[in-house]
Amino acid sequence: MNIVGTLKTITAKSILDIYGLQLNANEIQINETKSEFQGNYTIVLFSLVKQLKKSPEVLGAEIGENLCANHQSIVSAFNVIKGFLNITIADELLLEYLKSPSVGETEKKSKSKVMIEYSSPNTNKPLHLGHLRNIFLGWSVAAIRKENGNDIVKTCIVNDRGIHICKSMIAWKMFANGATPTSTNTKGDHFVGEYYVKFNDVLKQQVEELIAQGKTKDEAEKQSAIMLKTQQMLLDWEQGNPDVIALWKEMNSWVYEGFDATYKKIGADFDKVYYESNTYLLGKEIVQKGLEKKVFYKKDDGSVWIDLTADGLDEKLVMRKDGTSVYITQDIGLAEQKYNEYQCDKSIYVIGDEQNYHMKVLKLICQKLELPSTNEIEHLSYGMVELTTGKMKSREGTVVDADDIVNDMINIAKQRTVELGKVADFTADELEHLYSIIGLGALKFFLLRVDPKKRMIFNPEESIDFHGFTGPFIQYTHARIKSVLRKVGGVEEAINITSTLLPLEKQILLLAEQFETVLEESMQESDPSKIAIYVFNLAKTFNTFYAEHSIANAENEEKKKLRIAISALTAKVIKKSMQVLGIEVPERM
RNA sequence: GGUCCCGUAGUUCAAUGGAUAGAAUAGAAGUUUCCUAAACUUUUGAUGCAAGUUCGAUUCUUGCCGGGACUACCA
Helix, strand or coil, rough: CCHHHHHHHHHHHHHHHHCCCCCCCCCEEECCCCCCCCCCEECCCHHHHHHHCCCCHHHHHHHHHHHHHCCCEEEEEEEEEECEEEEEEEEHHHHHHHCCCCCCCCCCCCCCCCECCCCCCCCCCCHHHHHHHHHHHHHHHHHHHCCCEEEEEEEEECCCCCCHHHHHHHHHHCCCCCCCHHHCCCCHHHHHHHHHHHHHHHHHHHHHHHHHHHCCCCHHHHHCHHHHHHHHHHHHCCCHHHHHHHEEEEEEHHHHHHHHHHHHHHHCCEEEEEHHHCCCCCCHHHHHHHHHCEEEEECCCCCCECCCHCCCEEEEEEECCCCCHHHHHHHHHHHHHHHHHHHHHHHEEEHHHHHHHHHHHHHHHHHHHHHHHHHHHHEEECCCEEEEEEEEEEECCCCCCCHHHHHHHHHHHHHHHHHCCCCCCCHHHHHHHHHHHHHHHHHHHHHHHCCCCCCEEEEECCCCCCCCCCHHHHHHHHHHHHHHHHHHHHCCCCCCCCCCCCHHHHHHHHHHCCHHHHHHHHCCCCCCCHHHHHHHHHHHHHHHHHHHHHCCCCCCCCHHHHHHHHHHHHHHHHHHHHHHCCCCCCCCC
16 A cells, blocks of 8 residues: 555546646645644645646645545545645554555565675775775665565675785785784784785885985885885786785685674675676776777877766776776776676666766766666765764774774673663573674664765764664664563454544554655665664654553553554564664564 | 865754754753653754745755865776
8 A cells, every 4th residue: 555645646636527637646746744733644735726726725625625525535634724735544544554464564566686786895904984884785775675676686896906905915924924813813804904004104104214315205105115016016916926826815815704704793795796806807898899989099109098078077098008907997897797697677886975976987988888788877875984083094093993883882782781681581692692783783773874975974982872863762662562562462463443543543554654655765766764764753653652552551452452453563664674774673672 | 277065953864945944862851650761751952155046945046155075097
């Protein structure tokens, strides 16, 4: 059922019947009624005034009459205030909804096959808070699409080669003395990250010395001994030097072990992982194709370019003069490879907004080359996570490490839970699990509740609250409902109930009914924050209701049955909503 | 310089051109003989500035001020 959709349809029909004006149902503007007015939904009449040449008051009265008369089972009352027609939904419609066998289930409508690329780390340092936003977003958008019926392929492109990897390797050779993650009892990605930091320390020192000798900063960076060594190592790597390759493989394997542990802990997973070391040579035939189609042109030095100035962008290099492909060319090549393997209808890239320009160029080039494989590219662009102290900068050590913040959150959850002392009978394993889902729930909800494309600020001092618009608040609401249902017992199905609904009961049912609509919107906009806001409202409304009305001591059996059914439905919808955010919801906490 | 994004309560976030700009936190005041107080109730408090478009602007247009990103033969 879709009440808003139904309302639009019958309103359009009423308008046709009364005025003979044919309107598309989607042209009807319906909002939720503001709480200070009577009614549940509001039809905004202003846009009709011009077409029908009647005052809003008259329009509202006439349409309202018509709706009430012809659709008694849907509209039970109406009132008109200025240009707003406020509609009250009939109790019986909501009771019917509550009784329907599929209540709280999602209809799988959209069958497309969609690829979602997310996380995409470098192998020279551990994941940080920004990656977490990326990972939670990617995972959630995938889950939202899956719930809508999409066939999902989750992928990750690992940036496992290039100068930055060589930096860690050089530093390891200089300082490690054969140490490994095992020998030092360090998580692999952190272990390698430490050498990346060491590299930068040495580089900084050498650069300072060279600057003192009168070089410019640029020169100094390029000419420093450690940088020259790194450049050489990159060449060796490209030529397949066995020693370099062996070390590279070993260090990467440490990093992957570390990443896997983190992914496992936070519940991220991939169907297919691509490695840049396998794909960085891709795209050469594309350059050829582009030259043939005259989309690209060759400069005298042999480098290949595309001119995008007509599209308001610049000239972009697509192949170096030495014949190697650049990032953008690799990306096009990889897109083709992905398509050849999976034939997806759509490809979503979860990448930070600093690459907006790059992705724009990518899409443009694909269009110009008329590559069918890259038809539906969506850049799910998200804003940087900043700290109250400013941006995260690895050089200044102000990066919030992913593992650290996850562990902190779980520890805070533990501390809070222990203080409250409500789960004394849990086993040690159950407790571990509980702390984990609460801590992660807080973190995921915090990062997902904000519109992805906006920058957000994270305050590590105050950490994340467990009160208010937070994951734990919603988890807690769910746990309470479950607790009540356990104690009250009874059947959760709403059979044979005929009762007048209280305003709050009505509100809860109307909210629950909106779940699918919100889910679909959230898919179309690739925005999990819609779900987060929605589920918070549902939980909050339920809590208010709960504080005012008893279930165990309801006025009569009928009302008790009704409230049990509503509670069960609320719990179900909360669970589903949280599930697509990647947040588990406990039975008890 | 060019292109793009962002400026909303003390703070963190909302608001397809619609009603008196919503929440959450923090501040103030309350609520547990009753199903989980990680809860609930009441209250204080905001659209950077200036024009324009119109019945009506946080939203659209222009200018200014402030913040950010991109503009690499790096990835």
